[in-house]
Amino acid sequence: xxxxxxxxxxxxxITAALLVFLHDYIKLQRIVSLVTMVFVAITSVVLLQLxxxxxxxxxxxxxxxxxFGILFVGxxxxxxxxxxxxxxxxxxxxxAFSTIGEEREKHYFYPFVLFLIAGVNGSFLTGDIFNLFVCxxxxxxxxxxLIALGGEKVQLRESLKYVLINVVASWMFLVALAYLxxxxxxxxxxxxxQRVAEAGQDPVLTLVSIIFLIVFALKAGLLLFxxxxxxxxxxxxxxxALFAALLxxxxxxxxxxxxTLMFPLQPDITHTIIGVMAGLxxxxxxxxxxxxxxxxxxxxxxxxIGVGFILLALxxxxxxxxxxxxxxxxxxxxxxxxxxxxxGTMVMLTGEIVVKKMNGLIRNYPLFGWLFFLTMCALVGIPxxxxxxxxxxxxxxxxxxxxxxxxxxxxxxxIIVLYSLLRIFLASFFGETTISEEDKMPIPRGAMVxxxxxxxxxxxxxxxxxxxxxxxxxxxxxxVNPSVYIDAxxxxxx
Numbered sequence: 499x500x501x502x503x504x505x506x507x508x509x510x511x512i513t514a515a516l517l518v519f520l521h522d523y524i525k526l527q528r529i530v531s532l533v534t535m536v537f538v539a540i541t542s543v544v545l546l547q548l549x550x551x552x553x554x555x556x557x558x559x560x561x562x563x564x565x566f567g568i569l570f571v572g573x574x575x576x577x578x579x580x581x582x583x584x585x586x587x588x589x590x591x592x593x594a595f596s597t598i599g600e601e602r603e604k605h606y607f608y609p610f611v612l613f614l615i616a617g618v619n620g621s622f623l624t625g626d627i628f629n630l631f632v633c634x635x636x637x638x639x640x641x642x643x644l645i646a647l648g649g650e651k652v653q654l655r656e657s658l659k660y661v662l663i664n665v666v667a668s669w670m671f672l673v674a675l676a677y678l679x680x681x682x683x684x685x686x687x688x689x690x691x692q693r694v695a696e697a698g699q700d701p702v703l704t705l706v707s708i709i710f711l712i713v714f715a716l717k718a719g720l721l722l723f724x725x726x727x728x729x730x731x732x733x734x735x736x737x738x739a740l741f742a743a744l745l746x747x748x749x750x751x752x753x754x755x756x757x758t759l760m761f762p763l764q765p766d767i768t769h770t771i772i773g774v775m776a777g778l779x780x781x782x783x784x785x786x787x788x789x790x791x792x793x794x795x796x797x798x799x800x801x802x803i804g805v806g807f808i809l810l811a812l813x814x815x816x817x818x819x820x821x822x823x824x825x826x827x828x829x830x831x832x833x834x835x836x837x838x839x840x841x842g843t844m845v846m847l848t849g850e851i852v853v854k855k856m857n858g859l860i861r862n863y864p865l866f867g868w869l870f871f872l873t874m875c876a877l878v879g880i881p882x883x884x885x886x887x888x889x890x891x892x893x894x895x896x897x898x899x900x901x902x903x904x905x906x907x908x909x910x911x912x913i914i915v916l917y918s919l920l921r922i923f924l925a926s927f928f929g930e931t932t933i934s935e936e937d938k939m940p941i942p943r944g945a946m947v948x949x950x951x952x953x954x955x956x957x958x959x960x961x962x963x964x965x966x967x968x969x970x971x972x973x974x975x976x977x978v979n980p981s982v983y984i985d986a987x988x989x990x991x992x
Contacts, residue, residue: 500555500556500572501557502541502544502545503545503555503556503557503570503571503572503623504557504570505537505538506538506541506542506580506584506616506619506620506623507570507616507619507620507623507633508616509534509537509538509541510534510535510538510612510613510615510616510619511612511613511616513530513531513534513612514608514609514610514612514613514616515609516530517530517531517606517608517609517612518606518609521606522604524600524603527603527608528591528595528603528608530608531591531611531612532588532591532592534612535584535585535588535591535615536588538584538615538619539581539585539588542577542580542581542584543581545572545577545580546574546577546578546581546969548572549572549573549574549577549969549972550574550968550969553986554571554572554573554976554982554986554987555571555572555573556569556570556572556625556986556987557569557570564625564686564688564987564988565684565686565689565988568624568626568629569624569625569626569987570623570624570625571624571625571687571983571986571987572623573972573973573976573983573986574969574970574972574973574976575751575754575824575973575976576622576751577622577623578824578828578966578969578970578973579622579747579751579827579831580619580622580623582827582828582831582832583615583618583619583743583744583747584619585832585955586739586740586743586744586831586832586835586952587611587615587740589835589951589952589955590611590736590739590740590835590839590948591608591611591736592944592947592948592951593735593736593739593839593944593945593948594607594611594734594736595944596942596943596944596945597734597735597736597842597846597942597944597945598734598736599734601648602648602734605647607644607647610640610643610644610647611640611740613636613637613639613640614637614640614641614740614744615744616636616637617633617634617635617637617638617639617640618633618637618744618745618747618748620632620633620636620637621634621637621748621752622748622751625686625687625688625987626685626687627675627678627685627686627687627690627760628675628685630752631668631671631672631675634671634717634748635668637745637748638664638668641660641741641745642657642661642664644733644737644740644741645657645660645729645732645733647733647734647737648733648734652732653732653733656728656729656731656732657729659725659728659729660725660729663716664716664717666716667713667716670709670712670713671710671713674706674709674710674713677706677709678690678703678706681702681703681706682694682697682703686987687755687759687760687987688759688983688984688987689987689988691759691760691762691980691983691984692988694760694761694763695763698763699761699763703761704761704764704768706761707756707757707761707764707768708767708768708771710752710756710761711753711756711757711768711771711772714749714752714753714756715749715753715775716749717746717748717749717752718746718747718748718750718752718753718805718809719746719749719779719801719805720749720750720753720772720775720776720779720805720806720809721775721778721779721782723782723805726746726798726801726802727786727795727798727799729741730742730794730797730798730801730838731794731798734842735838735839735841735842735843735845735846736842738794738838738842739836739838739839739842740835742797742798742801742834742835742837742838743830743831743832743834743838744831746801746804746805747827747830747831750805750808750827751827753772753809753812754812754823754977757769757772757812758812758820758977758978758980759980759983759984765815769812769813770813772809772812772813773810773813773814773901775809776806776807776809776812776813776904777806777810777903777904777907778806779802779803779805779806779809780803780806780807780907780908780910780911781907782802783799783800783801783802783803783805783806783911784799784803784911784914786798786802787799787800787803787914787915787918788914788917788918790918791853791854792851792852792853793841793844793845793851793856793922793926794841794845794851796853796919796921797837797838797841799918800877800915800918800919801834803911803914803915804826804830806907806911807826807889807892807908807911808823808826808827808830810892810896810901810904810907811823811826811892811895813901813904814892814895814896814899814901814904815895815899815978816895816898816899816978817974817977817978818894818895818974819891819892819894819895819896820895820973820974820977820978821891821970821971821974822887822888822889822890822891822892822893822894822895823888823892823974824888824970824973824974825887825888825891825959825963825970826885826888826889826892827888828884828959828966829876829884829885829888829956829959832955832956832959833873833877833884833885833952833956835952836873836876836949836952836953836956837873837877837919839945839948839949839952840866840869840870840873841922843866843941844856844859844926846939847859847939847941848926853921853922853925853926854925856925856926857925857926857928858927858928859926859927860927860928862938863941865946866941866946866949867923867927869949869950869953870922870923870927871923872953872956872957873919873953873956874916874919874920874923876956876960877915877919878912878915878916878919879912881960882957882960882961883956883957883959883960884955884956884957884959884960887960887963889908889909889912892908893905893908893909896908
């Protein structure tokens with residue numbers, strides 16, 4: 499049954515390749531791409547159940563047993579993220595059906611989205627660090643195309659910056675891989691962890707781990723986020739939502755895997771650096787959200803705040819904090835997709851991006867307005883919505899370890915998130931409406947469906963947190979006990 503581990507990667511790739519030849523058949527592309535994502539989501543649910551009954555799953559490609567071959571690994575942490583990414587992508591596709599435009603649909607929008615999610619899922623599931631690099635590149639190549647799709651001048655300018663930054667990060671990744679392989683003579687993550695534990699994490703390996711930290715920090719938007727606000731503001735709304743929900747999360751996932759599994763032995767150095775970077779990221783994100791004048795800038799800085807908050811848990815390092823990080827990662831993927839879809843729809847309805855130039859939207863679109871309010875409450879962490887459980891658990895972990903500065907930064911950021919989004923809500927939805935009855939545009943049906951589905955996910959994740967608690971607790975246990983992961987991979991009789 500472990501063979502199904504490869505499906506979240508291979509099915510989107512095969513489907514994307516087929517859709518390239520169907521670029522004129524738009525309705526067929528829509529149906530096939532949506533069915534593909536639903537299939538991947540169902541596969542992820544099956545994998546989660548298998549992990550509970552059989553333990554961590556492993557798939558050895560070509561029959562080469564670890565540590566000699568490439569492999570995929572499914573534990574609760576990785577598969578929960580695959581499931582969430584697939585659900586969010588399916589909902590963003592529903593939004594795109596009625597908003598992206600036929601011109602972009604004919605220019606391979608759906609194949610690029612499927613290649614993107616294939617790279618994302620592959621990054622979550624791989625057990626080989628070089629294969630992580632390969633999956634990163636698949637994801638990034640698709641994102642290069644999506645960020646420039648449409649060919650507008652501002653898109654091309656921002657895509658050039660985005661490509662250059664990621665090329666530099668990829669080069670640094672390869673350099674770190676070369677030094678790592680030269681030192682431990684393996685690229686299997688579990689085997690690296692075993693070799694590092696046997697030999698000790700000497701200064702060379704600590705330096706290599708810091709290079710990985712810089713690379714993944716660039717990918718995640720951890721402190722080194724100067725490329726993010728512009729890059730996330732210029733693509734079409736559906737693409738913005740996908741980027742905000744998925745791309746930084748792959749970098750965050752890589753950081754968690756690297757510093758809980760492969761390089762956990764010098765926390766005084768590595769985890770302290772991560773804690774400092776996470777704190778500074780939160781501060782910078784808060785300043786950006788407070789100073790932003792347009793809705794897209796405010797939304798992108800809220801992404802940065804979320805990155806910093808999640809990585810506080812890695813710096814804290816307790817099992818409780820790790821469980822909070824898993825909860826919050828799932829929440830953040832859903833809520834950030836919702837925020838960007840709502841913001842993009844506001845821009846579409848008003849033709850404006852500056853907060854002060856939007857007024858009275860709630861009079862014409864009452865359900866839309868209260869969905870924005872719901873999203874704001876979820877992002878702030880108001881119970882019983884999706885952000886509450888993760889924040890409480892990370893806070894408890896901070897108190898347990900005496901990390902009161904991190905605790906203050908994390909929960910202080912909630913006030914800034916509330917203020918920045920409340921400013922949009924009060925300015926844009928209340929007051930004298932700027933849209934006359936003649937100029938009023940209907941919100942596309944597909945867009946409203948996507949809003950409602952994401953809202954159900956946010957409410958369900960909060961109210962039904964106990965339903966996924968067993969998987970989250972298993973994920974947190976594996977993160978703080980890397981020997982569980984190592985034994986599952988290097989046991990060749992499995």
